[in-house]
Amino acid sequence: MRLWLYVSLLLLVNPIYGYDEDEADEVTISKKPENVSPAKPQRYLLYEVNFGEGFNLRRDVYMRMASLVHELREQGHNFVLVLPPWGNLYHWNDRAKKVPWNNLFDTEAMNAYVPVIEFYEYLKVNPYYVDEVVYLQHYKEGWKDGKWSERYEKRDCIEADKYYRKEGKFWKGYMYSYDHVKIHNLTCLSIQGESSTLAKAINEYYPNTNTLFIDRAETVIHNEYGGVEYWKIRRSMRYHKQLRFIADLFRQETLYVNMHEDKIVYPKDWRDERELQRVAVGGDYLAVHLRRKDFLRSHSDHVPDLNEAALQIIEVAQVLELSKVFICSDADEYELLDLEKQLNSSSITAYRFTTKKISDGAISLVDQWIAAKAAFFLGTHTSTFSYRIREDREIMHFPVETTFNSLCKYAKDMGNPKKCEQPAKWTIVY
Structure with missing residues (x-):
């Protein structure tokens, strides 16, 4: 009861469900300009991702765009990421x-890597106007000579006309559900490469464009997946302080976790994080991310049925001598109740975080924070939701063996690597 009372009072002070577009009168950017000359005009880089991509993949694309802006600023261009x-x-x-x-996120922490502003703040500086949309696309003919190679060039649009239309002198597009945004020009860029490849294209084709909108930004890949800069960006993507507080309060009051015994290392400023021994213990519960819905079709070779999942959860919990399991899942309610019943039959209590006080996006981050602080984590193979939890655990210095584990399609073959592929161990670097 105390948890929901606190959440209710918190939302009265600073709601995290919705917002007022006119709430900010000024646009402030606290990031130091690095190699950028004060005489350079401020430029803005906006981006969008394919409509069908989910929350956690979009978080990954942000990292690619932050890397892009960081590189452009290192080259002296005064770009701000919108x-x-x-x-x-x-x-x-x-x-x-x-x-x-x-x-959802601590944008002050993000701002310590590259300067960022919200789109509604951008509209106060550039009222409903974008200079250029750069629509990224793959090469129509595929790889050159059947081999992948870094390349880019302006080309005729392959599918951009599905999403943009010309109205008089300007173009119109989706623009995050904001009406009346006018686009001066639209070009299509065929590209194979990394964020740095896109930086080269911007320097060559758009050297003086004030506002660039990169659409289908997921087309470019990381410069160095899992490298030092990757982890700097990821560490800067801290969840909103209120969401972290709600998650920790749930752990204390519902899971009965003693926060002083967690041994979790998490400095106030992500830039103060250092390479340390993997000392984190976490709360005395097992965390499980059980992906269902579209994964049952698209990843049927790896996603277990409920009975198989229950058998594995029970086995791991018993080996670890844990009687509490925190579950985050997109499963239907009747499936979750069935799973809980099976766990209860083995004296294991299942817990879930549910509320209507905050948005679905906020709930997913609370789920991830609770799961990240468990003694042991079991995820779903290839799920980006599970990836993000593992990254959080890496940042908090958990042992590798308690982090990189996935549920298996066949419970009876858990020890068979051919039928139970475990996640790659992308460990943190500083």
């Missing part, structure tokens, strides 16, 4: 739209 509002995502049952990043 954060695309969240909205209408597949797993968000509330179908919320125009959700700013500062409802």
Whole structure:
């Protein structure tokens, strides 16, 4: 009861469900300009991702764009990264739209890597106007000579006309559900490469464009997946302080975790994080991410049925002598009740975080934070939701063996690597 009373009072002070587009009168950027000359005009880089991509993949694309802006600034270009509002995502049952990043993430922490502003702040500086949309696309003919190679060039659009239309002198597009945004020009860029490849294209084709909108930003890949800069960006993507507080309060009051015995290392400022021994213990519960819905079709070779999942959860919990299991899942309610019944039959109590006080996006981050602080984590193979939890555990210095584990399709073959592929161990570097 105390948890929900606190959440209710918290929302009265600073709501994290919705927001007022006119709430900010000034646009402030605290990031130091690095190699950027003060005489350089401020430029803005906006981006969007394929409509069907989910929350956690979009978080990964942000990292690629942050890397892009960081490189452009290192080259002396005064770019600011404009954060695309969240909205209408597949797993968000509330179908919320125009959700700013500062409802879900600590944008001050993000701002310590590259300067970022919200889209509604951008509109105050450039009222409903974008200079150029650069629509990224793959090469129509595929790889050159059947081999992958870094390359880019302006080409005729292959599918951009599905999403943009010409109205008089200007172009119109989706633009995060914001109406009346005018686009001066649209070009299509065929590209194979990394964020640095896109930086080269911007320098060559758009050297003086003030506002660049990169669409289908997921087309480019990381410069160095799992490298030092990757982890700097990932560490800067801290969840909103209120969401972390709600998650920790749930752990204390529902899971009965003693926070002083966690041994979790998490400095106030991510830039103060250092390479340390893997000393984190976590709370005395097992965390499980059980992916269902579309994964039952698209990843049928790896996703276990409920009975198989229950057998594995029970086995791991018993080996670890844990009687509490925290479950985060997109399963239907009747499936979850069935799973809980099976766990209860083995004297294991299942817990879930549920509330209507905050948005679906906020709930997913609370889920991830609770799961990340468990004594042991079992994820779903290839799920980006599970990836993000493992990254959080790496940041908090958990042992590798308690982090990189996935549920198996066949419980009876858990020890068979051919039928039970475990996640790659992408460990943190500093």
